[in-house]
Structures are given as C-alpha cells and as structure tokens.
Amino acid sequence: MTKYVNHALKVEPTPEEAARQTFMSSMRMYVLHDLANGMRTVYESEVEPKFERKNKRAPKDGVEVHRALKKDPTFKFYSSMRCNAQEMVFRSILPTVERSQDALNKKAKALSRSKKANGTVETDPKFKVPRSVSAIDVHRMPGNYDTEYAPDDVTQGAVYDNGISVFSMGFFGKNLDDIGSSISMFIQNKYPKFAPERILDMGCTIGHNTVPWAKAYPKAEVHAIDVGAPVVRYGHARAQAAGVPVHFHQQNAEATDFEDESFDLIFSSMFLHEVPKKGIKKVFKEARRLLKPGGLMLHMELPPNKMLGAYDSFYLDWDSYYNKEPFYKPFRDMDPQAVCADAGFAKNKFVQYIIPSLGQYGEKAVKDSVKKQTGKADDQTGRFAAGIHWYCFGAWK
Secondary structure (H helix, E strand, C coil): CCCCCCCCCCCCCCHHHHHHHHHHHHHHHHHHHHHHHHHHHHHHHHHHHHHHHHHCCCCCCHHHHHHHHCCCHHHHHHHHHHHHHHHHHHHHHHHHHHHCHHHHHHHHHHHHHCCCCCCEEECCCCCCCCHHHHCCCHHHCCCCCCCCCCCCCCHHHHHHHHHHHHHCCCCCCHHHCHHHHHHHHHHHHHCCCCCCCEEEEECCCCCCCCHHHHHHCCCCEEEEEECCHHHHHHHHHHHHHCCCCCEEEECCCCCCCCCCCCEEEEEEECCHHHCCHHHHHHHHHHHHHHEEEEEEEEEEECCCHHHCCHHHHHHHHHHHHHCCCCCHHHHHCCCHHHHHHHCCCCHHHEEEEEEECHHHHCHHHHHHHHHCCCCCCCCCECCCCCCCEEEEEEEEC
8 A cells, every 4th residue: 555545545565566656756856856946956056046147037937947948858858758757656555555446435434424423424426526626637637636436436546645655755745635634734723722612624635634723623513625525425435434534526616515604614735726716716705605793714825926036936836837737837927915905805814934844844833833934934834844834825804
C-alpha cells in the first residue's frame, strides 16, 4: 500500500508496484527540488539579465517570466520531466487499484453500512457533473473524480487517495490530512470562543481534510460535498473506518440544497482553483447564503499572484498551462478580498492567514503563528518543500 493509505480501504501492491510507487515519490522530489532549483538558477543568471538588457527593466509578472523562459532548454526539460512524472505517479498505483476494484467496492459498502460511526452518504444518479470536471482529467488523474465503472463504485476515490499519497511526498502528512489539521488547530487557537455547531466542506473529494474539522469540533454536525459520486462514497467509507461521523453528499458547491443560514463554518481546501471564474463567484455567494450571521467562510489555496514576486507567480502558475488545471491561473489572478466583497461579505470582515504545517513544525508553531501573522507569503507558502506553510483566506458574516 502507499505510505499514507493505512486505513481499512488500503490496497496491497506487489513488491514491484510498491518499488515503483516509492521511486515515483522520489522522482517527484527530484523534479520539484533539484530541477526546479536548477531552473531558477538559470533564470536568475541568464534569462532575467537578458530580459533586463533588452527591456531596460525586470519582468513585471509571471506571464513575462514564462514568456522569457519558455524557449530555454532548462525550462523545456523541467516541464517535460514534471509532466511525465505526474502521469507516472498515477500509472504506479493504477494496477494495484484496478486489481482491487471489486474488493474495494465491497469494503466501502460494508463500512458505509456499519455502526462504527453515524455518518451518511447521498448520491444522485441524475446529478449532472459540471463539464469543468467531466471533460478534464484534472492534474492528469485518469478518470478524474467522477468516472464510475460499476454500481456504487469507489474506484476514483482510491485512485485519488493512493495517487495523492505518492504525489505529495509526505507533505500532506498522516492520512493526507495536514491541511485540515493545521488550519483547524489554528482556528481553534485564534478564536477560542468560536464553537461551530454545523460545518460544511466544499469540494471535499475523499474527506481527508474534512475529518480533522470533525475531530477539532466533535460536537459539530459535519457535512461534505463533491460533484464526484465515487469520491463521496469512498470518503464516507474512509470516515466511517476512522470512527468519525461525517455526512457526505454529491452536490455542486455553486448551488446546494441546504437551507439558508444553516452553517457556522464553511471550509474548502485546494478546491477553488478547479472551478471556472464564473463558478467561483457562485460558490462565494452560495457560501454567504448558507452561513449563519457570525459564521466563518475559509478557503485554503495557493497564495494569489498579487502576494508574490514575478518568478514565484510564474512557478505556481505552471500547473495552469501544463498540468490540466486550466482554471488555476485565472483563480490566482483574482483578488481574494474583492471576491469576498462581491459576494456580499463586508470588507472589514475579510481574513487571510499563513499557517505552518502541523506535521513539519508541530503544535507549538501552529499555536504561536496565531500572534505572528504578517500577511506575507514566502517561497515556502504552498510549495512542496521543507517548511511548507498553508495559505487560507475568507470572511466572517
């Protein structure tokens, strides 16, 4: 099994498959560290000076950096290696998952019906998956979140769980839950009197970052939504196996069927950048409709381009051009505070935080960061590197 899939839905690879998965995790580390650092060195020593001699100024944004670097052999090699490594990550886990499909579906069904936790799951056979999902294998994951191969199928949940385990190289922590664990701990310490009774995770995939909120606020009723039926089925079984009650629904965050003012906390992690610009605006308006007065909306994402220098903007926008994530850059070009304001949130209720990874820094660092917020992103924010920080933003209603 992949390193961080150690729950009841784990799949067992052959020794050869396990070796391939370990190799691909190491390959990703090499690409995102050694090759990425080499590309930056070439940019700073050769490409940027050439641009400045020609234009009498430095590149003003990531687009100009991309344009200047695009023809350089180092960039071409880096991009080719990264694209192939991304595809090979999923190839490394697919044989194991495909061989286990029937057993996984049976396990998931049994877990969903078990009494270990009191969570529920709802899917809709008539649900229309948005084309922004159905037409793209986002981040090169074959079948994306929505493809189904059998009745009550959970295969794509397993592909995501095992694939992201290899892909993330350990930076998502135990059970791939570091984002949810870090941010929920921060909010608990930042707002000790805040005690949400109902929590909603938008775009939850397999609920790996939903469960930490249920653990942080055990008295709360926790709901999680996603457009992919296989991932919400898998997420429900996964949460049941952990003994954590979460209610999973196949719903679109742009227009849910929940009642007005029915949640105290609405959260998402790495979700908005997979939504078209028009859809993002709908998500924010829907979040405001669903929040009770005094409730909090909070989204974890990569930092916006306006917070970063030209090269870092280019580097984080790479996925939008080459990794089948076409909405990444349009989202990161948006002004988070303006998006919240356009949805009806008061400007003075806007919040944004940069939070150290719980897994890498420990509880003390997360708690200390409550009083050490600068509002400035650095080259560790959102990057798969030692000392990673998570960026999140939102607003109080």
